[in-house]
Amino acid sequence: MAGVGATLRTPSAALLWNVSTVLTPVVNRPWLHRFAVLLAASTLGLFITGAFFTSNEERPFYSLGQFHTMVVWAVGILAAGLLIWMEKSKARMRWLGWIVLATIVVEVALGSRMDTQSPAAGAFHAFLAQLLFSSTVALALVTWSGWIRDPQKTGEGGRASLWTLSAAGLALTLTQVALGVAVRHGLIGVALHILGAFLVVLLLLTLAVLIGRQNTGRQNPGHPAVRPAANTAATIASVQAFLGFTILSLQSSKLIDPVAMIVAAAVHTVVGALTLASVMALALLIRRNLRAAARPL
Numbered sequence: 001m002a003g004v005g006a007t008l009r010t011p012s013a014a015l016l017w018n019v020s021t022v023l024t025p026v027v028n029r030p031w032l033h034r035f036a037v038l039l040a041a042s043t044l045g046l047f048i049t050g051a052f053f054t055s056n057e058e059r060p061f062y063s064l065g066q067f068h069t070m071v072v073w074a075v076g077i078l079a080a081g082l083l084i085w086m087e088k089s090k091a092r093m094r095w096l097g098w099i100v101l102a103t104i105v106v107e108v109a110l111g112s113r114m115d116t117q118s119p120a121a122g123a124f125h126a127f128l129a130q131l132l133f134s135s136t137v138a139l140a141l142v143t144w145s146g147w148i149r150d151p152q153k154t155g156e157g158g159r160a161s162l163w164t165l166s167a168a169g170l171a172l173t174l175t176q177v178a179l180g181v182a183v184r185h186g187l188i189g190v191a192l193h194i195l196g197a198f199l200v201v202l203l204l205l206t207l208a209v210l211i212g213r214q215n216t217g218r219q220n221p222g223h224p225a226v227r228p229a230a231n232t233a234a235t236i237a238s239v240q241a242f243l244g245f246t247i248l249s250l251q252s253s254k255l256i257d258p259v260a261m262i263v264a265a266a267v268h269t270v271v272g273a274l275t276l277a278s279v280m281a282l283a284l285l286i287r288r289n290l291r292a293a294a295r296p297l
Contacts, residue, residue, distance in 0.1 A: 032085055033143035039078045039100075040136040046071045047133050047273050050111075051266040054126065054184075072111065076104050082139070093142050096135060103132045123185040130177050130273050137277040141284060146225055162214070165207045166283040169200070173237070173279045176200050180244075180272055184265075190248070197241040201234070204279065208234040226285050233278040240271045 049068040079101045086094035110125040141147055176196035182188045208230040247264050250256050 029089060029091075029143065030145065032082075032089065032091070033140065033145065035078075035082055035085065036136070036140040036143045039075070039082055040133070040140045042071065042075045042078055043133045043136045044270075044273070046075050047129055048266070048270050050126075050129060051269040052262070054122070069111075072104075072108060076101075076108070079104055079136075091143075093139065096139055096142075100132065100135050100139065103128055103135065107132065119185045119187060123181045123187055126181045126184065126269075127178055130181070130276055133273045134277045134280045137281060138284065141281050147285075147288065162207070162210060162286055165203065165210070166279075166286045169203050169207060169233075170279050170283045172196070172203060173200055173276050177272055177276050180269075184269070193244075194248075197244055200275075201237050201241050204230075204234040204237045207282075226282075226289060229278070229282040229285050233275070233282045236271060236275045236278050240268065240275050243268045243271060 046068065049071055053068050079097070083094065083097040083101050085091075086097045107125065107128055110121060110128070113121075176193070176199075179188065179193040179196050183190050183193045211227055211230040243264065247261070247268055250261065250264070
């Protein structure tokens, strides 16, 4: 308990701890969860079309711009429907639904002026899209029946270190996403982004190894979702780093088809969004199980 209390003195850890506590639902609503998953999947589709559209300098995917607009309205309708459902069911995480809907409104306002806005405004639009997708994934997670069931305690050793690493991993991944958006919109150079990629992959691999060591053995099997979540986050981050370095190596070649570069850049952006969402889910799962371990028997 002393280790957990000491860890919570850090601002980022305390913030995510409190957020996860508020997000804990009380009643299992499987259809609400399925609707939240549909919203997250639709938001991913919105992000994919947006990534191709903004990478489309030579306009081979021009039609995606119109499709992107249609998906925006679909996502907005789904978000409003989910929020109404949450309000009627008095779900404890409905404030997050309000944040998602408000973010969509801001994104629509920014996207409607994409042709006239500055690169900084475009970068902000792209960064908000990353946060929007991760927020919908969080909604899907906290309405999941596995989250609602009684959490399983983590191992006795290393609770504080797992929580510290997961909170640091989320903060570092968020920073790395922001750097990637800035590089993509020509606001900064690529050096810091490359360094951030190394740090994110190293930290997530370390966290996955630590969780794997603690969640072994009959006496401490660990939560069934934590270990796969850690492995998933580390794998996606590694793929993202590989894609980034591949794109950098290909940019100097004049033999590469421009369409292939557009596709590669868009895929890199989408995998970045998946990385942030997976790290956020991992941090929330670790915090929930740490909270269970801290409860007196």
